[in-house]
Amino acid sequence: MHDTAHSRLQRWEDRTELPLLAASLLFLAGYAVLVLADGTQGPWRDVGLLAVAVTWACFVLDYAVRLRLSRLRPLRFVRRHWLDTVVLVLPLLRPLRVVKVYAAVRRRHDQPRLSLHARVITYAGLSAALLGFAGALAVYQQERGAAGASIRTFGDAVWWACATLTTVGYGDVAPVTPLGRVIAAALMACGLALLGAVTGSFASWLLDVFGREGDDEAPGR
Incomplete structure (x- = not known):
């Protein structure tokens, strides 16, 4: 059972590596818009906020799926994947x-x-x-x-x-x-x-x- 859960988790991480990399770049672009366009008029801030919110939701979904596939208790998963937890809280x-x-x-x-x-x-x-x-x-x-x-x-x-x-x-x-x-x-x-x-x-x-x-x-x- 543990080997099956590990293989499923590994397949999920392999499949989502590139999409999450793209999401990371989009998140950074949205954050850059929020910082550099601060105080300016126009839709840029809305675009930046949308990009940050959507990509962060993708990170949360990925974390939840990997938690489910691991078949570990939440606290044990957090201890074993502490770096992923920190990255979820601070996507930068x-x-x-x-x-x-x-x-x-x-x-x-x-x-x-x-x-x-x-x-x-x-x-x-x-x-x-x-x-x-x-x-x-x-x-x-x-x-x-x-x-x-x-x-x-x-x-x-x-x-x-x-x-x-x-x-x-x-x-x-x-x-x-x-x-x-x-x-x-x-x-x-x-x-x-x-x-x-x-x-x-x-x-x-x-x-x-x-x-x-x-x-x-x-x-x-």
């Missing part, structure tokens, strides 16, 4: 789901993993870009108009997000509001996680390549 963190892909790579020690490594590296790179964009939007929303803020424009927020994700930290612009600093701390942690996934997968891929080359050369010696 959906790029962090790359951690699950990276874990799948680490588990498959007895299977060819080159395609999986490439997938993790590509997904993590895109996720870092999306997460940086989302962080810039969130910080800009909190910092604009704040007393003593150095992040006055969205361009300032993007520059700050790039410096934070790459752990450079120039310090020329920084959030001053309490919530802005919380977002900054979360972005630092997320950036380290994504960079760790990229570097770890790339190093493991290089070891696989060199190991196969060594196996090919051994019989000829």
Whole structure:
């Protein structure tokens, strides 16, 4: 029974991976419209609100279906899938789901993993870009108009997000509001996680390549 539930859950996740990725991009686009079009006239805010509401409903539906397919009690499901729960509450963190892909790579020690490594590296790179964009939007929303803020424009927020994700930290612009600093701390942690996934997968891929080359050369010696 457990194996059947697990296989059903796995099939559902495989089928919904790309649609949920598209929904994540639509959610981010809607949120960007809400932040950047703040105070402007026209239907843009309504469009942004609709996109955010519809995509968030899709995330809730996916979570409910996976809870049902898992056949686990709600509290046990939440403990086992804590990252999915956090992402449901804060959809801007959906790029962090790359951690699950990276874990799948680490588990498959007895299977060819080159395609999986490439997938993790590509997904993590895109996720870092999306997460940086989302962080810039969130910080800009909190910092604009704040007393003593150095992040006055969205361009300032993007520059700050790039410096934070790459752990450079120039310090020329920084959030001053309490919530802005919380977002900054979360972005630092997320950036380290994504960079760790990229570097770890790339190093493991290089070891696989060199190991196969060594196996090919051994019989000829």
